[in-house]
Amino acid sequence: MKPSLEDTLLAAIRTIPDYPKPGILFRDITTLLSDARAFRRAIDELVHPYAGQKVDKIAGIEARGFILGGAVAHQLSAGFVPIRKKGKLPYETVRIAYSLEYGLDEMEMHRDGVSPGEKVILIDDLIATGGTAAAAVQLLRQIGADIIAACFVIDLPDLGGREKLEGLGVPVNADRVRRALRECSAFSPCGRRWIGAQRRDGRGCWTECCRCQAGAPLIRPSFARPPSPTRGEGRSYPTFTSTALSNSMTLSPVESKASERSVSTRQPGRDAMGRWASAVRVKVTVSPA
Ligand SMILES: O=P(O)(O)OC[C@H]1O[C@H](OP(=O)(O)OP(=O)(O)O)[C@H](O)[C@@H]1O
Ligand SMILES: Nc1ncnc2[nH]cnc12
Incomplete structure (x- = not known):
């Protein structure tokens, strides 16, 4: 079965805890960009609602918005700004200061980048607080752009960016990863996906995660399938531990017990390349409760 767009994109986005500052879950799209299939699907998704419409310019926000925006501009036969x-810009600019999730910055664009009345789509990889995108909207409007929409691959909904842009009268297109990331960050304090396994002490799973090491609990996401007794999961669910076969994030070792048995199953986790995938083969060792 073809994986859903959400699963493809989510599996291709890497989450780095505490970067660039403690407490930030950094959503790294370099893994998405290097995955040809995920990159194409992300661009198709950004382009799709506007195919056949008159779009004069795509405005991309440095730096990641350049990569996505350039590809979208090509697909829509629009110019790129x-x-x-x-x-960084050599000609006359308009400039604005703005705040983002982890700091303050200033952005600018060429005064003649967009002509008054031109139809513009704003593109970036991610909307968090919306500070960056809102500043970009102000710059574009200052030089007379007619902003049709702002589009993102990732929306961090808890930070209110979408509402901020909608408050400025800009339609936001960013739904496909929104729900998945919300749940993703809800069930693991470091943004990792639940793989149906837990340490014996019930305090997280992967030894390399500083937050799990510090004892932060893993919470099962609401959308995960319930444990299946036919796969040997059900009864002993709270106490089973697993070792991922093709998973670079192996769980902490457990003592082997004669009464334990191993079952091979497929669960969300890391594939052989170390990327998140919706289904990887894992070996589950079922212990008696
Ligand atoms: O919604 P906000 O809270 O404003 O945050 C979103 C912005 O933050 C990131 O860029 P960043 O400023 O890290 O720059 P970079 O792309 O150059 O790394 C991201 O690519 C957005 O542009
Ligand atoms: N959590 C985050 N991940 C990646 N880029 C960001 N920009 C602002 N917040 C971010």
């Missing part, structure tokens, strides 16, 4: 961090 860079919105850059301050001090």
